[in-house]
Amino acid sequence: MHFAEASPARTLWCMQTTEHAHRPVTTSAPVADNGGRYAGIAMMLGSGLSNQVGAAIGSLAFPVIGPAGVVAVRQWVAAVALLAVGRPRLRSFTWRQWQPVLLLAAVFATMNLSLYSAIDRIGLGLAVTLEFLGPLAVALAASRRLVDLGCAVVAAAGVVALTRPQPTTDYLGIGLALLAAVCWASYILLNRSVGRRLPGAEGTAVAAGLSGLLFVPIGIVVLVENPPTQAALGCAAAAGxxxxALPFLIDMLALRRVPAHFFGIFMSINPVLAATVGLVFLGQTLQASEWLSIAAIVTANIVSVITTSRQPRV
Structure with missing residues (x-):
């Protein structure tokens, strides 16, 4: 997740806003009372803060082991956590089931490495906001509604404002964040395929495990060339x-208390949380125009999800 790594729960709203939603969306149970909704909101806020604070803490290890070293350790921690939750039965997998899982593993690895490399170059808030375009694109792609076209135009204007050419513009950092956005969109589509072919979180867990294996040689090379301190390893593990692990579990609990579309709307706060955490924890300041751009992208997503959720089901 999400944003640094999206869990299956984090992608439910994106699946719901396309024309080909699938069964896992129904895991969001009806909300029985306001107390349950408020508890769900508190959980989602906690999940978002955990996600962004984890990314900020992980970035503290960049000077010692670099983004690749942090992502390697993070992927290993995430693999252990998701395998423990998913408990996949590998011997029962068919080749048809393995195909999307292998692709998902490659996307996992690329998504997190590109995002953390972008955070290192352009800061947490801007990197997460640009990555956020991935799920927004998926939500808008299947629609032919005029309101979604308007949302796409607003989001595009926000991106142009964020990436406007300047002498100090870090085009590589922007490109890495956009690559992370493409990977997140791919994750959503692949996770839908995995969800159709494998029960529960088995496919996602295996993909996380394989992604962790992909980072074994990378992690060894990076950590040998850049001997880590205990503090750096602790920051990288905390990011994992x-x-x-923590957002995955919290999101699963939150979706029992709030509808999936409401989860999707609230998820839009994450770029704002990322910018705020970057400011408070890392001293990464944003200009007023950059805050307005983030607000435009978030607003485009909220409008798209709200109007989609009000459409009659067929």
């Missing part, structure tokens, strides 16, 4: 727990 706070940005993967």
């Amino acid at each position: 727990i706070l940005s993967s």
